[in-house]
Amino acid sequence: MTHRHDRTLKVGALARVEGEGAMYVRVRxxxxxxxxxxxxEPPRFFEAFLRGRAHTEPPDITxxxxxxxxxAYQMSACRAIEDACGVTxxxxxxxxxxxxxxxxxxxxxxxxxxxLHAPDFLGYPxxxxxxxxxxxxxxxxxxxxxxGNAVMELLGGRAIHPVNVRVGGFHRTPPRTELAxxxxxxxxARDDALATVEWAAGFEFPDFEHAxxxxxxxxxxxxxxxxxxxxxxxxxxxxxxxxxxxVEEQVPHSxxxxxxxxxxxxxxxxxxxRYSLNRERLSPLARxxxxxxxxxxxxxxxxxxxxxxxxxxxxxxxxALRIIDGYEPPPRPAVPVPPREGTGCGxxxxxxxxxxxxxxxxxxxxIAAARIVPPTSQxxxxxxxxxxxFVASRLHLDDHALTHQCEQAIRNYDPCISCSTHFxxxxxxxx
Amino acid sequence: xxxxxxxxxxxxxxxxxxPAVVAALRGRVAxxxxxxxxxxxxxIDLWAGADLAIVVDAVRCDPPDPGxxxxxxxxxxxxxxxxxxxxxxxxxxxxxxxxxxGLAVDRMPARLRVLAIExxxxxxxxxxxxxxxxxxxxxxxxxxxxxARTSSTH
Numbered sequence: 003m004t005h006r007h008d009r010t011l012k013v014g015a016l017a018r019v020e021g022e023g024a025m026y027v028r029v030r031x032x033x034x035x036x037x038x039x040x041x042x043e044p045p046r047f048f049e050a051f052l053r054g055r056a057h058t059e060p061p062d063i064t065x066x067x068x069x070x071x072x073x074a075y076q077m078s079a080c081r082a083i084e085d086a087c088g089v090t091x092x093x094x095x096x097x098x099x100x101x102x103x104x105x106x107x108x109x110x111x112x113x114x115x116x117x118l119h120a121p122d123f124l125g126y127p128x129x130x131x132x133x134x135x136x137x138x139x140x141x142x143x144x145x146x147x148x149x150g151n152a153v154m155e156l157l158g159g160r161a162i163h164p165v166n167v168r169v170g171g172f173h174r175t176p177p178r179t180e181l182a183x184x185x186x187x188x189x190x191a192r193d194d195a196l197a198t199v200e201w202a203a204g205f206e207f208p209d210f211e212h213a214x215x216x217x218x219x220x221x222x223x224x225x226x227x228x229x230x231x232x233x234x235x236x237x238x239x240x241x242x243x244x245x246x247x248x249v250e251e252q253v254p255h256s257x258x259x260x261x262x263x264x265x266x267x268x269x270x271x272x273x274x275x276r277y278s279l280n281r282e283r284l285s286p287l288a289r290x291x292x293x294x295x296x297x298x299x300x301x302x303x304x305x306x307x308x309x310x311x312x313x314x315x316x317x318x319x320x321x322a323l324r325i326i327d328g329y330e331p332p333p334r335p336a337v338p339v340p341p342r343e344g345t346g347c348g349x350x351x352x353x354x355x356x357x358x359x360x361x362x363x364x365x366x367x368x369i370a371a372a373r374i375v376p377p378t379s380q381x382x383x384x385x386x387x388x389x390x391x392f393v394a395s396r397l398h399l400d401d402h403a404l405t406h407q408c409e410q411a412i413r414n415y416d417p418c419i420s421c422s423t424h425f426x427x428x429x430x431x432x433x
Numbered sequence: 434x435x436x437x438x439x440x441x442x443x444x445x446x447x448x449x450x451x452p453a454v455v456a457a458l459r460g461r462v463a464x465x466x467x468x469x470x471x472x473x474x475x476x477i478d479l480w481a482g483a484d485l486a487i488v489v490d491a492v493r494c495d496p497p498d499p500g501x502x503x504x505x506x507x508x509x510x511x512x513x514x515x516x517x518x519x520x521x522x523x524x525x526x527x528x529x530x531x532x533x534x535g536l537a538v539d540r541m542p543a544r545l546r547v548l549a550i551e552x553x554x555x556x557x558x559x560x561x562x563x564x565x566x567x568x569x570x571x572x573x574x575x576x577x578x579x580x581a582r583t584s585s586t587h
Contacts, residue, residue: 133537147474
């Protein structure tokens with residue numbers, strides 16, 4: 003056990019396709035002096051190279067931003083373009099979009115819960131080691147993930163970077179007969195999802211509460227593909243007012259911009275915020291699962307985000323089944339969205355939280371400007387702040403244990419697949 | 434069932450070698466063809482239960498010899514141990530993770546062959562470097578011939 007008053011934890015990273023990150027903790031005189039979550043993902047210039055493209059192209063181009071949540075990018079892009087063009091997509095087409103989004107939530111959350119996060123709670127270095135000991139559990143996670151994949155493949159055309167989404171709706175919509183086998187798969191997935199909540203509820207969670215304001219969409223139903231933005235304080239604003247309420251700032255150690263409210267501090271988007279602001283909008287089954295998991299009306303413990311994600315899997319499966327049961331094929335796969343000069347904004351709930359798009363369309367019908375604010379960058383400042391408080395309460399741990407717990411603390415926020423796997427090397431500089 | 438899986442990202446230059454081989458096989462073989470980003474759970478879903486899975490992926494070697502093709506093979510009947518190899522791919526999680534996870538949950542093909550094409554440029558953009566592009570054609574031709582022999586023996 004080390005009780006050194008001065009130490010530096012430096013954690014480097016391997017280059018990943020989806021991003022690069024590192025952690026730096028400096029302790030001086032027994033106090034946490036500096037905590038940085040370095041994000042040095044190379045600039046990707048999406049906002050720049052969207053300029054000059056046709057107004058129909060953002061869903062396909064922005065889907066390439068993320069291999070884990072391409073639907074979120076497509077949905078926010080569609081909503082923003084349709085907003086600019088004065089078109090609303092609702093009815094059966096809106097339901098199909100929601101169904102597709104459910105598929106992405108199921109797949110993304112199952113990946114994080116089972117393959118990335120659970121090993122932390124169960125004392126395994128990774129999912130493979132966990133699978134060797136607990137094969138039925140991991141098989142359940144893989145089945146859930148596959149069920150989400152099946153939804154995305156049917157409606158999106160393929161699970162990675164789907165091709166069937168377009169501004170105004172879809173290129174093709176399925177007949178009822180194609181959804182029937184999907185319903186069978188999802189009914190089995192519902193049992194697996196409930197078992198996931200029960201399983202995760204048995205984990206031990208460190209006592210820790212974050213101190214940030216929540217930000218999530220609220221809507222008639224649990225938020226996925228739209229709604230109004232609401233802060234933990236109750237104040238609400240629309241997608242069009244996003245940039246009046248949220249400011250992004252550059253910090254030297256990160257290529258991801260840090261976000262904060264214009265009138266105050268950092269905030270947290272994602273499952274904890276969504277759940278805490280929308281618990282009453284869960285389906286009865288998902289609410290029951292939340293009760294069984296011991297989740298109260300508000301959850302501020304990032305370690306318990308695995309429970310919230312598990313409850314959200316139950317909800318997404320349940321909601322997908324509700325949509326399939328009531329599905330009537332739309333009269334046409336997409337509504338026309340002729341280009342119109344103007345600006346439109348769209349916000350949806352990616353698995354990791356609020357995802358904002360804004361597009362300006364010029365008189366020639368081409369994109370004149372684009373702005374994309376992903377959830378991971380919105381959460382960076384909150385993660386750093388939490389990490390600092392977390393470290394301060396655990397300075398009695400040796401470097402190895404502290405680093406491991408810091409990694410787990412970062413994974414609580416599911417920042418992205420690259421950041422969430424066990425990628426960290428540790429260097430200790432002793433003063 | 435035989436499946437050929439091209440692993441990689443065709444927007445990261447030579448990392449697109451695997452998908453390029455699959456594209457070159459379309460219409461030329463009877464095997465199932467698929468492209469994957471290499472995420473382990475998706476890979477094992479694709480190859481589980483196959484008699485033969487052929488994975489074509491790009492690798493980075495030091496010193497590089499772009500276009501050189503490495504071949505690995507393993508059989509998984511009767512609970513045999515898998516290869517300990519872990520190609521240095523351009524993906525966050527490697528093929529080695531997929532094999533380890535597939536073995537742990539018993540979702541492996543009966544036989545797995547890995548064709549790893551050495552790349553040199555994994556930066557942003559489309560298009561393979563010349564020697565990798567040439568290797569892709571060669572690997573595709575080899576697979577067409579090999580799969581024709583396989584199907585004629587059944």
